Amino acid sequence: xxELSYRDAVAYGxxxxxxxxxxxxxxxxxxxxxxxxxxxxxxxxxxxGPDRVRDTPISxxxxxxxxxxxxxxxxxxxAEIMFSDFLAVxxxxxxxxMAKTRYMTGGQVNIPVVVRTAxxxxxxxxxxxxxxxxxxxxxxxxxxxxxxxxxxDVIGLMAASVRDxxxxxxxxHKSLMAGKAEIPNGEIVDELGKAxxxxxxTDCTIAALxxxxxxxxxxxxxxxxxxxxxxxxxxxxxxxxxxxxxxxxVTKTSRFYTVEENPRLCGWGAEIASIVADEAFxxxxxxxxxxxxxxxxxxxxxxxxxxxxxSVDRIVETVTKTIG
Amino acid sequence: MTAEQxxxxxxxxxxxxxxMPSGEDRSNDDLDIALDERKEMYEQLQVLRQFExxxxxxxxxxxxxxxxxxxxxxxxxxxxxxxxxxxxxYSFATYRGHAHTLARGADLGxxxxxxxxxxxxxxxxxxxxxxxxxxxxxxxxxxxxIGAHLTIANGTAWAAQMRGTxxxxxxxxxxGTTNIGAFHEALNFAVIWDLPVIFVCENNLYMEYxxxxxxxxxxxxxxxxxxxxxxxxxxxxGNDADEVYETARRVISRARAGGGPSLVEALTYREQxxxxxxxxxxxxxxxxxxxxxxxxxxxxxxxxxxxxVSESELSQIxxxxxxxxxxxxxxxxxxxxPGEEHLxxxxxxxxxxAWRN
Numbered sequence: 001x002x003e004l005s006y007r008d009a010v011a012y013g014x015x016x017x018x019x020x021x022x023x024x025x026x027x028x029x030x031x032x033x034x035x036x037x038x039x040x041x042x043x044x045x046x047x048x049g050p051d052r053v054r055d056t057p058i059s060x061x062x063x064x065x066x067x068x069x070x071x072x073x074x075x076x077x078x079a080e081i082m083f084s085d086f087l088a089v090x091x092x093x094x095x096x097x098m099a100k101t102r103y104m105t106g107g108q109v110n111i112p113v114v115v116r117t118a119x120x121x122x123x124x125x126x127x128x129x130x131x132x133x134x135x136x137x138x139x140x141x142x143x144x145x146x147x148x149x150x151x152x153d154v155i156g157l158m159a160a161s162v163r164d165x166x167x168x169x170x171x172x173h174k175s176l177m178a179g180k181a182e183i184p185n186g187e188i189v190d191e192l193g194k195a196x197x198x199x200x201x202t203d204c205t206i207a208a209l210x211x212x213x214x215x216x217x218x219x220x221x222x223x224x225x226x227x228x229x230x231x232x233x234x235x236x237x238x239x240x241x242x243x244x245x246x247x248x249x250v251t252k253t254s255r256f257y258t259v260e261e262n263p264r265l266c267g268w269g270a271e272i273a274s275i276v277a278d279e280a281f282x283x284x285x286x287x288x289x290x291x292x293x294x295x296x297x298x299x300x301x302x303x304x305x306x307x308x309x310x311s312v313d314r315i316v317e318t319v320t321k322t323i324g
Numbered sequence: 325m326t327a328e329q330x331x332x333x334x335x336x337x338x339x340x341x342x343x344m345p346s347g348e349d350r351s352n353d354d355l356d357i358a359l360d361e362r363k364e365m366y367e368q369l370q371v372l373r374q375f376e377x378x379x380x381x382x383x384x385x386x387x388x389x390x391x392x393x394x395x396x397x398x399x400x401x402x403x404x405x406x407x408x409x410x411x412x413x414y415s416f417a418t419y420r421g422h423a424h425t426l427a428r429g430a431d432l433g434x435x436x437x438x439x440x441x442x443x444x445x446x447x448x449x450x451x452x453x454x455x456x457x458x459x460x461x462x463x464x465x466x467x468x469x470i471g472a473h474l475t476i477a478n479g480t481a482w483a484a485q486m487r488g489t490x491x492x493x494x495x496x497x498x499x500g501t502t503n504i505g506a507f508h509e510a511l512n513f514a515v516i517w518d519l520p521v522i523f524v525c526e527n528n529l530y531m532e533y534x535x536x537x538x539x540x541x542x543x544x545x546x547x548x549x550x551x552x553x554x555x556x557x558x559x560x561x562g563n564d565a566d567e568v569y570e571t572a573r574r575v576i577s578r579a580r581a582g583g584g585p586s587l588v589e590a591l592t593y594r595e596q597x598x599x600x601x602x603x604x605x606x607x608x609x610x611x612x613x614x615x616x617x618x619x620x621x622x623x624x625x626x627x628x629x630x631x632x633v634s635e636s637e638l639s640q641i642x643x644x645x646x647x648x649x650x651x652x653x654x655x656x657x658x659x660x661x662p663g664e665e666h667l668x669x670x671x672x673x674x675x676x677x678a679w680r681n
């Protein structure tokens with residue numbers, strides 16, 4: 001066991017896979033010589049050389065296009081889009097090309113690309129460098145979507161994403177970068193499509209993702225003080241989605257909450273809420289409740305951003321008010 | 325400007341000064357191209373012409389649904405480049421991609437069946453006219469969002485560069501593509517990475533319904549921009565298969581030898597409108613007529629006669645192709661409509677489409 005930050009876990013996970021598969025290459029803005037603007041790729045250029053770790057111009061379409069083309073010939077590629085907000089400038093390549101080409105060609109090609117990107121708020125960067133856009137990726141048929149919340153999950157899900165033959169969007173949360181945790185020794189490989197129950201409970205189920213996971217856990221701690229036993233599920237993978245883990249938890253607790261950093265409309269929790277309403281309706285003792293960022297662009301000021309993103313207090317308050 | 329001052333001719337593009345073809349360059353008769361290769365190209369021109377005409381006839385019979393973008397009048401570009409490419413080279417096309425798919429060797433039947441939306445189509449009916457792909461022939465796809473595939477073409481070129489296989493990627497696109505950001509991102513990227521990729525602009529003078537010169541900062545939308553990326557300015561007659569072939573050989577061998585990317589602008593003309601829905605009435609009639617006189621197929625037919633090939637041999641080639649197109653039509657019509665099992669297949673590499681457990 002060693003202690004590693006979430007930030008260092010990114011490079012650790014990539015390096016594990018690059019050592020295993022000599023074909024694996026990566027490209028992105030400032031990822032090589034500079035080690036990434038979030039320092040998530042430090043040391044990779046030194047270990048794997050400039051042919052496998054390549055700096056690019058600020059050309060997000062060119063980055064994802066090159067990744068896709070190489071992948072179509074069997075070369076696995078990790079492409080970095082520096083901030084997830086920038087997916088908007090290359091959404092064509094992601095949503096129209098990578099996601100659809102396998103289906104449109106009757107299965108003639110695979111596209112083994114991992115698109116890594118720094119997601120989420122808490123850094124006071126304002127509306128164009130802080131968004132949680134995991135729902136943008138989730139809604140496109142043909143994309144797999146993961147968002148780890150811990151260093152061990154970063155490594156394990158990175159391995160699973162790289163080894164997956166389909167395009168995966170890998171959301172790294174900016175506000176989790178500094179957090180440290182123990183990671184197991186040896187090769188770490190996880191599985192896409194598996195949620196994790198991080199805290200067992202009996203009175204309600206709280207599903208959370210990425211930066212909202214530690215907040216949901218803290219909220220559960222406070223709820224326990226009030227005599228409410230909350231089960232906390234880290235969804236981890238939006239596509240494929242582990243509905244079984246969620247539904248069986250709801251069957252047990254009879255109450256369901258989501259904690260989402262994305263803005264309200266069509267957030268990832270809306271889909272899960274709909275599944276729970278469809279398939280666990282008779283197990284519910286109350287309405288499904290979503291705790292989300294309001295449907296506004298994310299503001300820059302500390303006070304406003306803190307009001308916008310679901311806080312521990314808001315989670316606790318919402319659960320205590322609605323659990324009846 | 326008041327309404328009275330407004331000159332309606334500004335918006336009636338058919339009344340603009342016509343842009344005429346340069347005229348045939350007879351010195352291309354003397355290019356060093358073997359007669360057998362020229363006969364192969366004649367056959368290819370016939371295949372592409374007759375296939376597209378058949379596709380059009382099948383629209384009129386309502387057997388081809390949706391939209392379709394024909395290469396009638398533009399066949400010499402696919403022919404010349406197809407002739408110059410190695411079987412393991414890669415090509416990319418736009419939604420106007422029938423010719424480029426056939427020119428790499430894909431069978432006529434499955435391509436036509438795809439236009440009809442049949443299960444025996446080359447994409448099992450799931451892609452349609454605008455997405456023709458035949459990976460086994462190095463044809464890596466037809467892309468229907470302008471500009472995207474130039475960036476993807478860089479990727480296959482990058483992969484070939486990494487593998488050291490000296491494969492070249494050729495990427496075809498229209499004049500309208502030169503005004504979208506992805507074009508410029510892709511060119512800069514190809515140059516700085518020294519990629520073995522050839523970008524070929526098929527300039528048919530119209531961006532859909534609008535004359536390209538009215539909406540572009542330079543006269544020749546690709547060639548005039550090449551120097552901005554440190555590339556040679558290459559402007560050719562895209563209706564002369566020999567001129568295209570000669571150019572293709574040169575830029576492909578340069579890329580194969582590690583000389584990096586090229587940008588070629590090939591002037592050509594659509595015989596018809598942009599797509600099935602477009603009668604093409606925005607073009608001056610004398611311009612349409614002049615380009616019809618510069619049609620790639622009669623041009624090449626006359627060249628082969630001058631080079632001593634008999635009319636009867638050319639006629640035999642034409643008839644053989646007609647039979648192949650008829651056979652392809654029968655094959656396509658015989659296909660079933662794709663069944664339910666295809667709806668949910670092939671989203672993922674495991675063959676399925678499951679997004680939850």
